[in-house]
Amino acid sequence: MLAAEDVSFGYDARPVLNGVSVSVPAGGLVGVLGPNGSGKTTLLKLLAGLLPPSRGRITLDGADIASVDRRTMARRVAVVPQETELAFDYSVLDIVLMGRYPHLRTFELEGPNDLDIARRTLAATGTTHLEQRTFRTLSGGEKQRVVIASALAQFETDVANPSDPHGPPDRDPSHTRVLLLDEPTSSLDLSFQLATAALVQTLNRTHATTVVVCTHDLNFAAGLCHDLVVLRDGRVIAAGPTETVLTPDTIGAVYDVEADVRRHPITGHLTVVPLARL
Amino acid sequence: MPDTTATLSDRRPATAGSLRRRVWAVQIGFGLLAVVTCVVAPLIGPTSISLSRVFDGTIPFAENVDAQIFFIARLPRAIAGALVGASLAAAGVVLQALLRNPLATPFTLGVSAGASLGAMLVITLGVPLTVLGSAAVPLASFAGALGALAIVYFLATMRRQGLSTLVLLLAGVTLNSLFSAIILFVQYLADPAQTLQSVRWVMGNLDVGSYRPILWGLAPIGLSFVAFARLPRALNLLTMGADSAATRGIDVLRTQRLAFLSASLATGAAVAVGGPIGFIGIIVPHLVRLLVGADHRLVLPASIGLGAAFLVICDVAARTLLSPMELPVGVITAMLGGPFFLWLLVRNR
Numbered sequence: 001m002l003a004a005e006d007v008s009f010g011y012d013a014r015p016v017l018n019g020v021s022v023s024v025p026a027g028g029l030v031g032v033l034g035p036n037g038s039g040k041t042t043l044l045k046l047l048a049g050l051l052p053p054s055r056g057r058i059t060l061d062g063a064d065i066a067s068v069d070r071r072t073m074a075r076r077v078a079v080v081p082q083e084t085e086l087a088f089d090y091s092v093l094d095i096v097l098m099g100r101y102p103h104l105r106t107f108e109l110e111g112p113n114d115l116d117i118a119r120r121t122l123a124a125t126g127t128t129h130l131e132q133r134t135f136r137t138l139s140g141g142e143k144q145r146v147v148i149a150s151a152l153a154q155f156e157t158d159v160a161n162p163s164d165p166h167g168p169p170d171r172d173p174s175h176t177r178v179l180l181l182d183e184p185t186s187s188l189d190l191s192f193q194l195a196t197a198a199l200v201q202t203l204n205r206t207h208a209t210t211v212v213v214c215t216h217d218l219n220f221a222a223g224l225c226h227d228l229v230v231l232r233d234g235r236v237i238a239a240g241p242t243e244t245v246l247t248p249d250t251i252g253a254v255y256d257v258e259a260d261v262r263r264h265p266i267t268g269h270l271t272v273v274p275l276a277r278l
Numbered sequence: 279m280p281d282t283t284a285t286l287s288d289r290r291p292a293t294a295g296s297l298r299r300r301v302w303a304v305q306i307g308f309g310l311l312a313v314v315t316c317v318v319a320p321l322i323g324p325t326s327i328s329l330s331r332v333f334d335g336t337i338p339f340a341e342n343v344d345a346q347i348f349f350i351a352r353l354p355r356a357i358a359g360a361l362v363g364a365s366l367a368a369a370g371v372v373l374q375a376l377l378r379n380p381l382a383t384p385f386t387l388g389v390s391a392g393a394s395l396g397a398m399l400v401i402t403l404g405v406p407l408t409v410l411g412s413a414a415v416p417l418a419s420f421a422g423a424l425g426a427l428a429i430v431y432f433l434a435t436m437r438r439q440g441l442s443t444l445v446l447l448l449a450g451v452t453l454n455s456l457f458s459a460i461i462l463f464v465q466y467l468a469d470p471a472q473t474l475q476s477v478r479w480v481m482g483n484l485d486v487g488s489y490r491p492i493l494w495g496l497a498p499i500g501l502s503f504v505a506f507a508r509l510p511r512a513l514n515l516l517t518m519g520a521d522s523a524a525t526r527g528i529d530v531l532r533t534q535r536l537a538f539l540s541a542s543l544a545t546g547a548a549v550a551v552g553g554p555i556g557f558i559g560i561i562v563p564h565l566v567r568l569l570v571g572a573d574h575r576l577v578l579p580a581s582i583g584l585g586a587a588f589l590v591i592c593d594v595a596a597r598t599l600l601s602p603m604e605l606p607v608g609v610i611t612a613m614l615g616g617p618f619f620l621w622l623l624v625r626n627r
Contacts, residue, residue, distance in 0.1 A: 074527030
C-alpha cells in the first residue's frame with residue numbers, strides 16, 4: 001500500500017498541498033482529479049519521493065519513503081511523466097533498458113536478463129516493433145508506451161512475465177509495485193486515449209501493478225479507475241469508489257460546473273457531460 | 279531532412295553481449311588511435327626522424343639525435359596536446375549531458391574565462407613572473423579557473439536546494455562576458471608587448487617545453503577522469519530529465535555536482551596547460567555521437583580518444599603548415615570547428 005498521511009507541501013512558502021491523506025491499496029487503480037493548480041502533479045511527485053513533504057509522511061507498505069534508499073524505491077515505484085523530452089537521441093531499446101538502472105551496479109552493463117525483461121515490457125506495452133527506432137522519431141502515443149515500458153522494467157519483479165515465480169504481487173502483498181502516471185491522455189488522440197486506458201487496465205489486472213493516475217479527463221477516469229481522489233486548492237474534497245465520488249455535486253464543488261452524470265448504456269461506466277458553468 | 283544519427287543508431291546492438299563488445303571495442307579502438315597519433319606526431323617536423331632509429335636500443339641516448347628530438351623536443355608537446363584534447367572533449371560530453379544542451383562547450387560555464395583572466399593578469403602585471411618563473415602563467419590561469427568554478431557553483435546552489443542547471447548556464451554565460459570585459463579593460467591599459475603576449479596565450483599553445491607542465495596537469499586531470507568513469511550511465515538517464523532520472527534511482531544532485539566539478543576541473547587544468555583552445559569540446563563529442571550513438575558509456579571513452587588524437591593532429595598542422603612559421607593551434611581548431619558548429623546549428627533546427 002502506498003499512502004500519503006496528512007501531507008502538506010509548498011513551493012517557496014506558497015502552499016500547494018494542505019493536509020492531504022490518500023491511500024492506494026496494493027492492486028488498486030486510483031485516479032487523482034482536480035482543476036489546474038489543485039496540486040495533482042505535486043501530490044504525484046510527493047508519492048514518487050521526488051519532493052519531501054513539509055508535514056506528514058508518505059509510506060510504502062508501512063515504511064516512510066524518506067528512509068527507503070532511492071534504488072529500492074525505484075524498484076517499487078515508477079513514474080511516467082506527462083512528457084519525456086530527450087536531450088540526445090536514444091533508441092527505444094536504450095530507453096527501456098534505462099529502467100534497469102536501479103538493478104545494476106555502477107560499472108555493470110545490462111546482461112541478457114535485463115534484455116529479456118526489456119523485451120517483455122516492450123511486448124506488454126505493444127511496442128516490440130519499435131525496438132530499434134530512435135525515440136525522437138516516435139509519435140506522442142508511441143513515446144508514452146515506450147516510457148511506460150521503461151517504467152515497468154524498473155520493478156524488482158518481472159511484471160511483464162506472469163509466469164515469473166516471484167512475479168505476481170498477490171503472492172507477496174508486502175511488496176506493492178506502483179506505477180504513477182501524470183496526465184497520460186493529455187496529448188493523445190481518441191484512439192490512443194482508448195489504447196492507453198486498455199493498457200493501464202491490463203497492467204493493473206494481468207500484471208498486478210498498482211496504478212495512480214492524475215488526469216483532467218473525467219470520463220477517462222470514470223471508465224478506468226476503481227477509486228478516485230478529488231483535489232481542490234491542495235485539499236481532498238472527495239475520495240472513495242468511483243461510483244460514489246463522481247457525482248454532479250462533487251463536480252460542481254470542484255470545477256464550478258454543472259454536469260450531468262449518468263451510466264452509459266454501452267460502456268456501463270459513469271459518463272460526465274458538462275452542461276454549464278455555475 | 280535525413281537524420282544521420284537515426285540511420286547510424288539503427289545499427290545499435292540488439293543483444294547485451296554486443297554492448298559489452300562495443301564498449302571494449304570503443305575503448306581499445308579510440309585508445310589506440312590516441313596512442314598511435316602521439317607516437318607518429320613527433321616524427322613529423324622540419325627535421326625528419328625515423329621511428330626505428332628513435333627506438334634503436336643499440337645507440338646510446340646521448341648520441342641518438344633522433345631519440346633526443348623525439349623524446350625531448352617533440353613528445354612532450356604531443357602528450358600535452360593529447361591530455362588537453364582528451365580533457366576538453368570529455369568535459370564537453372559531460373557538460374552537454376549535465377545541461378541537457380548539445381551546444382554546451384567546456385567554456386560555457388565561465389571556467390576558461392576565469393583562466394584567461396588569471397593568465398592575463400600575471401602576464402600584464404609582470405611581477406610574479408620573476409617570482410615563480412615560467413610556471414606563473416599556468417598557475418594563475420588554474421587559480422582563475424577554480425575561482426570561476428567556485429563562483430558559478432555558489433550561484434547555482436545558493437537559491438534553493440539542489441543545483442539549478444539553468445542558473446548554472448546563465449551564471450556561466452554572464453561570468454564569461456564579465457571576465458572578457460575585465461580582460462579587454464586590462465589589455466587596454468597594458469602596454470602593447472604584454473597585450474600581444476596575452477592575446478597569444480588566448481590562441482592556445484601546446485609548446486610546453488618539458489614534461490613538467492604535463493605532470494602538473496596530470497593530477498587534476500587524473501582526478502577528473504576518475505570521476506568521469508563513474509558518470510556515463512547516470513548521464514544517459516539525466517538526458518531524460520532530472521525527475522525521470524531520480525525516479526529511476528539516480529542521486530541526481532550528487533551526479534550533477536560530480537559532473538560539474540569534474541568537468542570544470544578538467545577544463546581548468548587543460549586551459550592552464552594549453553590555453554583556451556576552442557571547439558574541441560563541441561566538435562569531438564558530436565563527431566563521436568555520429569559514430570557510436572548517444573550512449574555515454576561509448577561516447578565518453580570515444581571522445582577522450584578522439585579528442586586526444588584530434589588536437590595532436592591539429593597541432594602538427596599548426597606547426598608544419600606554414601613552417602618555419604607556427605600557427606596558433608586554437609586558430610586551426612576554430613577554423614575546422616567553426617563551420618562544423620554552424621552546420622550542427624542548422625541541422626538541429
